[in-house]
Amino acid sequence: MQNKIAVIAQHAGGRTDPVTYEAISCAVKLCAGETSCIKIIVVGDRVEKIAGEMAEKTGVDILAIENSQLGLYNAEAYREVLSDLFKEIVPEYIVIPHTSTGYDFAPSLAIKLGATCITAVEGVNCDNEKRSFLRTVSNGKLFAEVVSKTKTTIITTQPGAWPTEGKRTERKGSVEIIKTEVAPGKTKTLAFKQSDDLGMEMANSEVIVSAGRGIGKKENLSLIEDVAKLFPRSAIGCSRAVCDAGWLEYRHQVGITGTTVSPRLYFAIGISGAIQHTSGIKGAQMVVAVNNDPVARIFNIADYCVVEDLTQFLPVLMEEYKNNYK
Numbered sequence: 001m002q003n004k005i006a007v008i009a010q011h012a013g014g015r016t017d018p019v020t021y022e023a024i025s026c027a028v029k030l031c032a033g034e035t036s037c038i039k040i041i042v043v044g045d046r047v048e049k050i051a052g053e054m055a056e057k058t059g060v061d062i063l064a065i066e067n068s069q070l071g072l073y074n075a076e077a078y079r080e081v082l083s084d085l086f087k088e089i090v091p092e093y094i095v096i097p098h099t100s101t102g103y104d105f106a107p108s109l110a111i112k113l114g115a116t117c118i119t120a121v122e123g124v125n126c127d128n129e130k131r132s133f134l135r136t137v138s139n140g141k142l143f144a145e146v147v148s149k150t151k152t153t154i155i156t157t158q159p160g161a162w163p164t165e166g167k168r169t170e171r172k173g174s175v176e177i178i179k180t181e182v183a184p185g186k187t188k189t190l191a192f193k194q195s196d197d198l199g200m201e202m203a204n205s206e207v208i209v210s211a212g213r214g215i216g217k218k219e220n221l222s223l224i225e226d227v228a229k230l231f232p233r234s235a236i237g238c239s240r241a242v243c244d245a246g247w248l249e250y251r252h253q254v255g256i257t258g259t260t261v262s263p264r265l266y267f268a269i270g271i272s273g274a275i276q277h278t279s280g281i282k283g284a285q286m287v288v289a290v291n292n293d294p295v296a297r298i299f300n301i302a303d304y305c306v307v308e309d310l311t312q313f314l315p316v317l318m319e320e321y322k323n324n325y326k
């Protein structure tokens with residue numbers, strides 16, 4: 001493999017996670033727009049279809065590593081098959097989405113390869129031959145610029161920080177499939193159980209409906225849930241104030257100390273727009289804010305600004321949507 005950069009695809013249930021395309025954006029930046037030096041690695045079981053779709057969509061060549069034991073994500077198995085691969089073909093950079101699976105296996109893969117691991121990367125400086133990476137520190141107040149001193153560098157890409165672009169080339173990427181052996185490990189993933197809780201889905205959702213302290217009381221979360229139910233791939237998010245009040249669990253928190261999200265549509269309902277919150281929604285394609293304060297900070301970044309009491313506006317919104325779009 002002549003490729004300097006390997007991107008580890010994230011996928012589940014036969015669908016590519018959009019964070020994979022963000023990781024590819026980072027890889028493209030690393031090689032100054034030249035996609036031929038990138039290879040996407042797809043680890044799994046029977047991934048030919050999904051690999052073909054990725055090759056079609058990105059124009060980047062795919063190497064799929066298949067084994068029936070790789071059907072469900074397992075950190076140990078990922079680490080073993082990837083470290084075997086990267087001992088033979090040594091990329092300069094390995095790019096992995098910074099998700100609960102990505103940051104699960106990336107550090108142990110780095111140890112196994114003797115590589116540097118730079119996590120939650122939000123930017124790359126390509127000013128000179130040696131790349132440097134930007135990641136936030138001190139709760140988002142500062143950026144640290146980090147360089148790697150090892151031959152191979154693993155970076156995990158912060159979701160939402162890497163805008164995805166359309167296909168950069170007319171060519172369709174090639175797909176090579178390798179059947180691999182997986183040595184018995186100390187752990188085995190038995191199953192994944194889908195949670196009924198919409199909050200689990202934030203990273204994969206097209207629409208996120210987020211509640212702020214402005215909802216007034218926990219009971220008003222039902223309004224937020226009702227809005228989310230209007231959209232098929234939706235999830236519930238919230239500000240830290242809502243978590244601190246005990247109305248939702250911290251895994252729903254959006255922002256610098258919560259989750260960074262990049263949905264197509266983000267509703268900020270009764271959220272003031274503190275920087276710690278809005279820095280987590282930079283990747284949202286459209287923001288609709290509902291707030292009864294006309295000078296609320298959230299309106300500085302919102303595409304649609306609704307100056308209304310949320311308890312009055314949301315029932316009207318839902319009624320209109322059901323009548324006109326369902």
Ligand SMILES: Cc1cc2nc3c(=O)[nH]c(=O)nc-3n(C[C@H](O)[C@H](O)[C@H](O)COP(=O)(O)OP(=O)(O)OC[C@H]3O[C@@H](n4cnc5c(N)ncnc54)[C@H](O)[C@@H]3O)c2cc1C
Nearest residue numbers: 212213214239240255256257258270272276277292293310
């Ligand atoms: C180190 C640090 C890290 C942090 N990390 C995060 C983070 O990751 N995520 C995060 O969200 N916060 C974070 N915070 C907290 C952040 O600074 C804000 O305090 C928090 O985001 C405020 O939440 P809020 O907008 O829901 O509440 P508020 O700031 O209280 O805003 C409530 C809003 O609701 C509006 N409102 C009230 N009633 C109504 C109504 N009836 N109809 C419509 N609108 C109404 C008000 O006008 C107001 O704008 C962090 C803070 C620190 C110091």
